[in-house]
Amino acid sequence: MPDSASKNNTARFSTLCSPDDEKSCFACCPPIRPAGYDHADHQQALTRQFWENTRDFARYGPGEKIITGFQCWGLGFLDQKRVMIGCMLHPGRNQGRDLRDLTGYGDKCRRELCQEAVIFSGLASASAEFVLELARGLNSFAYSSLKRNPAFRLLHWGPKLIESLALSEPAGLDRDEYLKRYAFLERDLDPKRDAYPVELLLDRFDLNVLGRSDFLTRYRDDLTRFSARHRQAVTLPLENRPYLHQLDLPSHFINFLRHALGWSRSLPSQAEAVRRELDRLLIEF
Numbered sequence: 001m002p003d004s005a006s007k008n009n010t011a012r013f014s015t016l017c018s019p020d021d022e023k024s025c026f027a028c029c030p031p032i033r034p035a036g037y038d039h040a041d042h043q044q045a046l047t048r049q050f051w052e053n054t055r056d057f058a059r060y061g062p063g064e065k066i067i068t069g070f071q072c073w074g075l076g077f078l079d080q081k082r083v084m085i086g087c088m089l090h091p092g093r094n095q096g097r098d099l100r101d102l103t104g105y106g107d108k109c110r111r112e113l114c115q116e117a118v119i120f121s122g123l124a125s126a127s128a129e130f131v132l133e134l135a136r137g138l139n140s141f142a143y144s145s146l147k148r149n150p151a152f153r154l155l156h157w158g159p160k161l162i163e164s165l166a167l168s169e170p171a172g173l174d175r176d177e178y179l180k181r182y183a184f185l186e187r188d189l190d191p192k193r194d195a196y197p198v199e200l201l202l203d204r205f206d207l208n209v210l211g212r213s214d215f216l217t218r219y220r221d222d223l224t225r226f227s228a229r230h231r232q233a234v235t236l237p238l239e240n241r242p243y244l245h246q247l248d249l250p251s252h253f254i255n256f257l258r259h260a261l262g263w264s265r266s267l268p269s270q271a272e273a274v275r276r277e278l279d280r281l282l283i284e285f
């Protein structure tokens, strides 16, 4: 669990980590996990482990025990009802004393901040409420799971799409209704590849128009042709070109280059030329 006190927009950030007194997120604990690991797939074993951690912490207090990174003795239940799961070593629970260094991972624990929390911290209140409504009723395991929590997946689309969604649905949506009406955001599109083009299209089209099957078919066809052309074009033997993350470009466009075109490096001028061409294609769409 990161150190919310050191982040900007503390209230909004903390709200995503712990939105109410029925659930909390512990997805970033411990800080090193195997690729694709999901706490929710191990709920039974982890629940037992959290019970033991909570009992031992209450019985024996903290001790210096270096963790491997895959399991942490500081992760336990935070409330009497045993529904909130989080860091028992956080200064907020220990009269201001930060006990996380006892695990050997204190610096990493304080630093760890997921991409979803960063995006959430920049949302307007109505959009933040829309996102959290999608997670209503989930327990801490499901809430911490990218597979089971659509709110976290929606955050990958970024503020523009979320704000457009919140405006289209001013009364909010429950999880089932959202997954039914906006299935195309998960089934037909992928934020890593499509967030940049979709954001441009949102300047001219309503989100519900984007979800129409005729619109999606045309979008897919145009983008597939565009991607094929630029996948082939970028075979310049310039291995000292900057990596994409070094370019001064919007993160969604960098993701487009990486995931739609398969690029890992680019000259700034190449990337800008593709961006201009893509912008033109979408403006004329």
Ligand code: SF4
Binding pocket: 001, 002, 016, 017, 025, 026, 027, 028, 029, 112, 113, 114, 115, 116, 117
């Ligand atoms: S994974 Fe993100 S939302 Fe969850 S506790 Fe960590 S920073 Fe908060």
Ligand code: SF4
Binding pocket: 001, 002, 028, 029, 030, 031, 072, 073, 074, 075, 076, 086, 087, 088, 089, 090, 100, 103, 105, 109
């Ligand atoms: S010390 Fe706390 S923040 Fe760090 S991994 Fe363990 S439970 Fe998470």
